[in-house]
Amino acid sequence: MAAALFSFGVSSASAEPTEIVVRVLSKDAKFIGTSMGGMRITLRDAETGEMLATGLTEGTTGDTSLLMHTRGGRRAQLSDATAAKYQATLDLDVPRLIEVEAFGPLAQRQAAQRIVSSQWVIPGRHINKGDGWVLELPGFAVDVLAPPAHVRVGDVTSVDVRANVVTMCGCPVEPKGIWDADTYEVEAIVSLDGKTVARVPLAFAGETSQFAGSVPVAAPGFYDVLVYAYDPATGNTGVDRTTFIAARK
Structure with a gap:
């Protein structure tokens, strides 16, 4: 199930809804979701620091048979429909360098870590196919x-x-x-x-x-x-x- 949507970006008449799906993968394991309190996801404009969206990953750890195998190639998909994710729709009128920050797992604060990634996002060009935007959390x-x-x-x-x-x-x-x-x-x-x-x-x-x-x-x-x-x-x-x-x- 997708998390609640948030959009803090300033929209204009030319703004286009742009959907971003973020998943956090435990290194050498599965997705981090509801059972571990989720990961706090924050999307920002990497150049200005403006917060664009925030929320938690929700859902299951995913399908073990998809994740824990040695086969699969460059386009192999790791997630199924239940795999934990955070989903946001941003109203973008210009291309932005977006930074995503993930912090957690929130149910194990003594183990929580922060990871950051960034990429360009074009208005109307969604990042929601396959596994979406995947961050790997070690530990x-x-x-x-x-x-x-x-x-x-x-x-x-x-x-x-x-x-x-x-x-x-x-x-x-x-x-x-x-x-x-x-x-x-x-x-x-x-x-x-x-x-x-x-x-x-x-x-x-x-x-x-x-x-x-x-x-x-x-x-x-x-x-x-x-x-x-x-x-x-x-x-x-x-x-x-x-x-x-x-x-x-």
Whole structure:
């Protein structure tokens, strides 16, 4: 379903409606839509900065069989009728260099990123066929589930860390799956009072998209735990972090 239409451009008698469809594709995965809160799309005049339209991508992640295959050529279409998109109709009277900005995914703010692209748009010459204007968003959405931020721990020698890792479109990660957990590097980098004291690999935890491990607690102080996921095949990388406080023993 198309998003609500917005048009901020100044129209004139000679202005022509020009439709633009924008989709955001998670790198090595599917489209980012309603299930991840959508992407905030903003269209601007790249030369003047004038805002022309804004809204969210809405719809599904798309058809897996269209997206996750090795065949297909230059004109291969990736989207189906349900694939998430943002659609706007601009009233243009002259050719404009249009900049599109995408920010999100909005349901995972700790993972949200901003990407920008630009191209010339001619009045009445729509950008709505095939997949439309496609932007690719790299990364993983990493969400540290434990320990909760700023928790105090007692007389312990280790603290359990658990994180959820999905693609930016929300697609699941698991061993031997389309997004193969066995090929990803997931690690916790532990700092104590600002100094790195340990790096701990996190292993698949038996539940879809979840990884776990235990980080050492060798001394009292303020611990920062940065968890990253990295795919060496694509360069996709995502990060989240948490903190805990170890009391004196």
